[in-house]
Amino acid sequence: MSRKTTITTLLILSAIVGIFAVSLWLHRDTPEDSSFIGTDSAVTEAIESAHDYEPWFSSVFTPGSGEIESGLFALQAALGAGVFGFAIGALWQRRRDVAGAPDLSAKATTDD
Incomplete structure (x- = not known):
């Protein structure tokens, strides 16, 4: 491998490790059960807990199951x-x- 390829690979790997470390560091104070919940669940819960929430429309199709x-x-x-x-x-x-x-x-x- 050339020197340029090695440096590029090391930079990409260090960026990946850095992003992973920063994400874990940012979530160090959150409770264990809610640290990695999906944004869909968090936003849905926040919106539905509002007292003046009124949906704009209803779904056209609702799947029968999660599968x-x-x-x-x-x-x-x-x-x-x-x-x-x-x-x-x-x-x-x-x-x-x-x-x-x-x-x-x-x-x-x-x-x-």
């Missing part, structure tokens, strides 16, 4: 990752076309 909700979330994440990957691939190919790089897929079909 269905989790599956729909996973499907949404997979579709988003697919769109993101397609966009990155399209931008990468466009950059190769503009740079004038040879098309390797055409060469692979003629060698068969």
